[in-house]
Amino acid sequence: MKLTIEVIEEFGEVLLPAVELFAEKPLVNIYTDVTKMNLLKQQLLKMPKVYVHAHEEGHYERLTVEETFQFYLKLHNMDDSVETLMKAFGLEQFKKIRVNELTSGERQVLSFLKAYVQRKEAIILIEPFQNLQQVERKVLMHLIIQIQLAGKKVVLLSNNLEHLINSEGEILRLDEEGLHKMDVKEEQQEQGQGSIETIQLKIEKIPTKKNEKIILFNPPEIDYIESVEGEVFVYVAGEAYPCTLTLSELEKRLHHFGFFRCHRSYIVNLQKVREIISWTRNSYSLSLQGTGKLEVPLSRTKLSELKEIVGI
Amino acid sequence: MNISVKRIQAIFMKDYKEFSRNYVISSVVLMPLVLALFYGRVGSNSIDMYFLPLNITLSMVTTYVQACLIAEEKERNTLRGLMMSPASTFDILFGKSLLVFLMTGIILAVSCYLVGFAPKQIIVIALALALSTAFYLALGTICGLFTKSIMEASLAVLPVMIIFTFGPLALALGEDHLLYKIVEVLPSTQLIRLAELSQANAAFTELIGAFSIITAWTAGAIAISVVLFNKRTKDL
Numbered sequence: 281m282k283l284t285i286e287v288i289e290e291f292g293e294v295l296l297p298a299v300e301l302f303a304e305k306p307l308v309n310i311y312t313d314v315t316k317m318n319l320l321k322q323q324l325l326k327m328p329k330v331y332v333h334a335h336e337e338g339h340y341e342r343l344t345v346e347e348t349f350q351f352y353l354k355l356h357n358m359d360d361s362v363e364t365l366m367k368a369f370g371l372e373q374f375k376k377i378r379v380n381e382l383t384s385g386e387r388q389v390l391s392f393l394k395a396y397v398q399r400k401e402a403i404i405l406i407e408p409f410q411n412l413q414q415v416e417r418k419v420l421m422h423l424i425i426q427i428q429l430a431g432k433k434v435v436l437l438s439n440n441l442e443h444l445i446n447s448e449g450e451i452l453r454l455d456e457e458g459l460h461k462m463d464v465k466e467e468q469q470e471q472g473q474g475s476i477e478t479i480q481l482k483i484e485k486i487p488t489k490k491n492e493k494i495i496l497f498n499p500p501e502i503d504y505i506e507s508v509e510g511e512v513f514v515y516v517a518g519e520a521y522p523c524t525l526t527l528s529e530l531e532k533r534l535h536h537f538g539f540f541r542c543h544r545s546y547i548v549n550l551q552k553v554r555e556i557i558s559w560t561r562n563s564y565s566l567s568l569q570g571t572g573k574l575e576v577p578l579s580r581t582k583l584s585e586l587k588e589i590v591g592i
Numbered sequence: 593m594n595i596s597v598k599r600i601q602a603i604f605m606k607d608y609k610e611f612s613r614n615y616v617i618s619s620v621v622l623m624p625l626v627l628a629l630f631y632g633r634v635g636s637n638s639i640d641m642y643f644l645p646l647n648i649t650l651s652m653v654t655t656y657v658q659a660c661l662i663a664e665e666k667e668r669n670t671l672r673g674l675m676m677s678p679a680s681t682f683d684i685l686f687g688k689s690l691l692v693f694l695m696t697g698i699i700l701a702v703s704c705y706l707v708g709f710a711p712k713q714i715i716v717i718a719l720a721l722a723l724s725t726a727f728y729l730a731l732g733t734i735c736g737l738f739t740k741s742i743m744e745a746s747l748a749v750l751p752v753m754i755i756f757t758f759g760p761l762a763l764a765l766g767e768d769h770l771l772y773k774i775v776e777v778l779p780s781t782q783l784i785r786l787a788e789l790s791q792a793n794a795a796f797t798e799l800i801g802a803f804s805i806i807t808a809w810t811a812g813a814i815a816i817s818v819v820l821f822n823k824r825t826k827d828l
Contacts, residue, residue: 338668342613354602355677
């Protein structure tokens with residue numbers, strides 16, 4: 281099955297690229313920002329084969345938890361036992377309690393019941409783990425696996441990478457240009473192999489660290505790299521990822537990928553440079569394409585070097 | 593269209609439990625009974641007077657509660673869950689209406705007793721009241737679908753009450769008045785006419801006129817509510 285998303289533009293700027301969500305794998309995680317997520321949601325809501333589960337789902341406040349389970353199971357003609365399902369949702373101790381007395385996290389888990397009983401081909405979950413406690417997240421993760429076992433596809437959408445990393449399945453990043461695969465490896469594995477070895481192998485990926493996970497970026501994905509007070513940040517599609525390598529190490533590694541040390545604390549991907557702006561005789565900056573407002577400073581000493589490379 | 597008794601029952605039970613625990617709305621049910629008791633004690637004996645509490649029941653209980661039930665689903669964003677379920681439009685609307693229909697039936701019967709109205713042709717009156725109930729249910733559904741919260745729904749019910757319940761009172765203005773002609777075709781007026789004829793032991797053929805007008809109103813209102821509901825389902 282295939283979900284075709286149409287492109288959305290505003291004032292010539294691409295807000296949402298045309299993508300095809302191939303739900304070949306049973307679980308796909310998509311990492312994107314709130315604007316794209318909302319645009320995506322609007323389109324997905326219109327698709328008949330898809331169920332979109334978002335936060336605004338409400339409850340019948342005056343029913344008890346048990347009655348809510350009974351109602352949705354009957355409504356969807358499911359023969360599952362109410363007791364076992366309540367256990368799976370981790371809500372069996374609340375079965376006689378009315379929904380309006382639950383905490384917000386418990387309510388959120390309960391509203392997941394609606395996604396669970398759906399018989400659509402694909403279930404889209406928007407920020408399912410937001411504001412949940414660790415235990416509740418585990419419950420939800422377990423339920424998502426059960427949905428997959430029932431033969432349905434699951435797409436997780438989130439703007440919090442941490443939530444997606446904790447789930448299984450591949451992680452895709454959605455930006456103006458489309459979907460990109462994200463390489464995520466467990467930190468423990470990395471340490472086991474030894475990071476020196478990685479460098480010796482000359483792996484052409486840039487490791488960054490976010491939320492205790494190491495994310496590897498392909499050099500062409502990177503917009504620019506910045507060093508702020510000794511800390512190095514790799515910018516990909518407007519997002520900063522801390523990197524443990526120093527600027528000079530990165531410069532050496534990225535030199536043959538068309539990266540250029542344009543400033544004492546900046547390395548820029550020349551492939552992405554659209555314009556060289558000269559403010560005054562002594563102050564220049566580089567404007568990057570796609571992202572629109574991004575500008576990277578260019579020192580005067582580096583200008584001649586740049587001119588040589590570009591061939592002006 | 594697939595009709596599932598199981599789903600209708602599920603919706604009915606859910607609404608029954610919710611309704612019985614919502615004292616703000618369920619206490620409205622007592623209002624017409626108090627009125628009926630009052631009119632009964634005052635000693636009214638014309639059909640007009642008998643039917644005033646009955647017509648109030650139809651708008652205050654039937655339309656109001658139905659509108660609130662649907663508006664509450666919208667207010668809490670649970671209507672989408674219903675629409676996304678395999679339940680058909682018929683399942684949902686019938687399941688939701690069943691509760692209010694049964695309740696209206698009980699209240700109407702008790703009101704008739706309290707007000708001292710003893711129908712001579714009980715089947716004819718019951719049929720007419722059932723048809724009217726269906727009409728007011730459809731009106732309630734329309735009110736509920738047009739509004740977003742219980743608050744708005746209770747306001748939207750007001751015009752229904754003024755036009756359909758108190759409309760027949762305008763008959764007192766006399767046959768020459770413009771309002772008279774308009775009010776005459778209202779289902780509530782026709783209900784009173786029908787009851788008057790029926791109490792005078794009229795033959796069934798004489799009642800056909802009033803019956804057909806009420807049926808036409810009912811069919812029209814049901815059609816509009818179903819179309820509106822389906823439209824809502826589509827532009828989710």
